[in-house]
Amino acid sequence: MNQRQPGPDHRPSSPRRGKDGDGAERHEAIYRSISDAIIEHRLKPGARLREDALAEVFGVSRTGIRKILQRLALEQLVTLTPRRGASVTRPTADEARDVFDARQMIECGLMPEVAERITPDDAASLRSLSAREQQVLQEGDHSAGIRLSAEFHSRLARLSGNTTLADVVDRLCFRSSLILAVYGDPRHLGCESHDHGALIDHLEAGQGDRAAALMCRHLDAVEATLSLVEDEDEAPDLQSIFYRVTP
Structure with a gap:
């Protein structure tokens, strides 16, 4: 123990x-x-x-x-x-851009498949995880919020059924956590908006294309908070x- x-x-x-x-x-x-x-x-x-x-x-x-x-x-x-x-x-600034470019290509591309495979239990589990993320962010625990955000994205990718790409997303989320530690704005670390809840709504409704579009906007918004000062x-x-x- x-x-x-x-x-x-x-x-x-x-x-x-x-x-x-x-x-x-x-x-x-x-x-x-x-x-x-x-x-x-x-x-x-x-x-x-x-x-x-x-x-x-x-x-x-x-x-x-x-x-x-x-x-x-x-x-x-x-x-x-x-x-x-x-x-x-x-991570360097160039690596930071590369990581978010890779996440855009992979995570957005996986959303239609996730929309076809997600179950009510999956959605409930994701909502619980998202609620915990929002709670710790409201409490000012940004480190835990970033960790839970990475877990949310990793779990979402795994629901696609593509283990190889899900493993890549896991590593990219780890890298994103480091990138946010170096370049992130302390006032806007991680996924502080309610995009995760909206993503789950689209996926539950079988709206893979809408979920993909929202994921792209979501990752763009996170990347936009980065300040490339080391x-x-x-x-x-x-x-x-x-x-x-x-x-």
């Missing part, structure tokens, strides 16, 4: 270090902790991820951390640079970002 440490005064002075065989389940939990921190912007693009510091935070070996960082690099959430090590991927890299306080995953 994950336990969040109550504060810096309660952190263990010498966390237990694991061995090379820390265990697949433990590695999976650490992988999810790091990837969630990236997606939710607790770890910002450009932030350095030192193997020794992460090993100390999670109480596992550097070898185990290295494997997890390599997995994150394959998913383009982390960049591995010789002599510099790992850092959270920082910040300097920063060194994150890993102890304050992560809680240890108990063995």
Whole structure:
């Protein structure tokens, strides 16, 4: 069970270090902790991820951390640079445009198929997810809102039945979260309008073409909020970002 440490005064002075065989389940939990921190912007693009510091935070070996960082690099959430090590991927402005162009081509194109396949249970699940997204945004939790928005788009793509394209959308949504962290306007992060609800309405009604048109306008609106101004890299306080995953 994950336990969040109550504060810096309660952190263990010498966390237990694991061995090379820390265990697949433990590695999976650490992988999810790091990837969630990236997606939710607790770890910002450009932030350095030192193997020794992460090993100390999670109480596992550097070898185990290295494997997890390599997995994150394959998913383009982390960049591995010789002599510099790992850092959270920082998309360039050109990459940002490419990602939204790709999302336009794929997600809009999938809407007619989703409209044919969506069930009442699917629509109800999507409405629940959209409601949670709007709630956290109203509460000012923009990081959680972006994560839920990405989940909404990923789940919608998966309803098309095209697993290959849905996997691509998953990766593009991850990249979009990073792009919003770098270039997004804090006042307009993610899908703050009620477009998601309208999308579900069109899909439930079997209006694939209208859903496709709305998806295109929706992605255009999100991209229009981006400001292509980059910040300097920063060194994150890993102890304050992560809680240890108990063995």
